[in-house]
Amino acid sequence: MGRESSVTMDTVHTCFKDKVGEVMLPGDVFSFAVSAEEDGVVKVEKLVCGPGLRRNGEEILVCKSGILRRKAPNLYWIDSQQKRYVPAKGECVIGIVTAKSGDIFKVDVGGSEQASLSYLAFEGATKRNRPNVQVGDLVYSQFIIANKDMEPELVCIDSCGRANGMGVFGADGLLFKVSLGLVRRLLAPQSEIVKDLEKIFPFEMVVGMNGRVWVKAKTIQQTLIVANLLESCENMTAQQRQTLFRRVAEGSL
Amino acid sequence: MKMEQSVCEPVCTVLREYACEQNILSKPDGSASFKQGDTSVLAGVYGPAEVKVNKEIYDRATLEVVIQPKVGMQSVRERAREQCVRETCEAALLSTLHPRSSLTLVLQVVHDDGSLLSCCLNAACMALMDAGLPMSRLFCGVTCAIDAESQIITDPTAQQEKECRALMTFAIDAKDRNVMMSSTRGSFSVEEE
Numbered sequence: 001m002g003r004e005s006s007v008t009m010d011t012v013h014t015c016f017k018d019k020v021g022e023v024m025l026p027g028d029v030f031s032f033a034v035s036a037e038e039d040g041v042v043k044v045e046k047l048v049c050g051p052g053l054r055r056n057g058e059e060i061l062v063c064k065s066g067i068l069r070r071k072a073p074n075l076y077w078i079d080s081q082q083k084r085y086v087p088a089k090g091e092c093v094i095g096i097v098t099a100k101s102g103d104i105f106k107v108d109v110g111g112s113e114q115a116s117l118s119y120l121a122f123e124g125a126t127k128r129n130r131p132n133v134q135v136g137d138l139v140y141s142q143f144i145i146a147n148k149d150m151e152p153e154l155v156c157i158d159s160c161g162r163a164n165g166m167g168v169f170g171a172d173g174l175l176f177k178v179s180l181g182l183v184r185r186l187l188a189p190q191s192e193i194v195k196d197l198e199k200i201f202p203f204e205m206v207v208g209m210n211g212r213v214w215v216k217a218k219t220i221q222q223t224l225i226v227a228n229l230l231e232s233c234e235n236m237t238a239q240q241r242q243t244l245f246r247r248v249a250e251g252s253l
Numbered sequence: 254m255k256m257e258q259s260v261c262e263p264v265c266t267v268l269r270e271y272a273c274e275q276n277i278l279s280k281p282d283g284s285a286s287f288k289q290g291d292t293s294v295l296a297g298v299y300g301p302a303e304v305k306v307n308k309e310i311y312d313r314a315t316l317e318v319v320i321q322p323k324v325g326m327q328s329v330r331e332r333a334r335e336q337c338v339r340e341t342c343e344a345a346l347l348s349t350l351h352p353r354s355s356l357t358l359v360l361q362v363v364h365d366d367g368s369l370l371s372c373c374l375n376a377a378c379m380a381l382m383d384a385g386l387p388m389s390r391l392f393c394g395v396t397c398a399i400d401a402e403s404q405i406i407t408d409p410t411a412q413q414e415k416e417c418r419a420l421m422t423f424a425i426d427a428k429d430r431n432v433m434m435s436s437t438r439g440s441f442s443v444e445e446e
Contacts, residue, residue: 027390027428063387082385112354
């Protein structure tokens with residue numbers, strides 16, 4: 001997701017470690033002067049900058065406001081809240097097909113420009129066997145090219161040529177938009193929100209990293225309830241969320 | 254510029270009560286409301302979004318600022334303010350990270366009781382931060398008025414602005430305290446500035 005730039009500097013970790021968990025603002029700078037130690041040896045450490053941090057020569061500049069987080073041993077990033085998605089390579093997103101032109105589909109992913117999806121990038125697709133994709137369909141796909149200088153490109157197969165859960169979906173159900181922070185919480189390995197929601201009634205859910213979520217339950221009413229609950233989870237603490245889910249579970253039974 | 258004999262010290266650097274709230278609107282990617290006393294401005298930011306081909310810049314984001322007055326249509330006064338806000342935001346944003354995209358900043362004047370341009374600058378900075386756009390620095394806006402007795406008043410109300418002989422608005426960088434933009438009206442000496 002973030003740009004990696006390994007920086008070799010002296011006493012980097014001590015400066016950063018002090019600030020982990022603190023709120024940082026754009027303009028905060030970590031500058032390190034490489035100074036020789038007493039015995040003439042300069043300690044060299046590698047540091048990986050994630051999203052929100054940029055290298056500026058000998059300095060590291062904070063460019064987004066948020067909380068500084070760390071993943072051992074040397075990865076640091078700024079945890080910030082955003083609604084707008086910026087395409088990044090390797091992320092799986094939900095896109096809406098807007099146009100078919102020649103050999104590619106134009107897909108809207110919610111970024112600054114539309115992404116292109118080749119019709120050969122589906123499992124089992126050949127020049128004669130075209131995939132059944134219409135304008136307005138939802139596709140779950142992955143970015144293979146996503147940088148600021150080029151048009152983003154999507155594929156619906158992985159590196160082995162298998163679909164792996166990607167492709168066209170969503171015959172029924174509801175697609176809605178949430179913030180990127182909530183999406184990251186939903187996609188976490190042991191997500192509390194998903195576990196609590198499963199207890200109310202069964203449903204299908206597809207979560208795209210561009211903030212789009214698709215849900216489908218047995219009836220339309222249940223689908224709407226799940227959608228509303230997910231949208232409201234944004235600003236609630238765990239306690240408030242569990243109380244709300246319990247009330248809904250009792251009400252619907 | 255009239256030459257004055259005496260150099261005056263700022264008598265009071267008291268700012269009016271200010272309040273700020275972020276993420277108040279659901280549709281824009283970032284929004285903020287900034288109040289200085291009775292002056293209140295609402296800001297909304299959209300971006301990075303699609304840009305029209307005739308407006309796109311190949312290596313930077315295109316920033317558009319729109320200031321809507323409380324009543325009536327936009328006039329030359331709003332256009333001048335838009336220019337000031339746009340220059341300050343361009344200097345603070347890292348627009349090279351989003352080439353061929355558009356960033357739109359819409360400012361709505363809810364109430365004007367003096368120091369409007371600095372309130373717009375503050376609301377703009379808060380909204381850009383709320384949208385998560387990469388910035389190289391934060392900035393703030395402050396207005397000073399010099400009245401007939403050569404006293405410097407900071408954050409003047411509309412009444413004080415009408416009676417003063419010079420009005421200055423500065424956008425100041427939060428990190429190094431440098432002046433990023435200045436907009437002045439009236440007559441004053443170099444020392445006073």
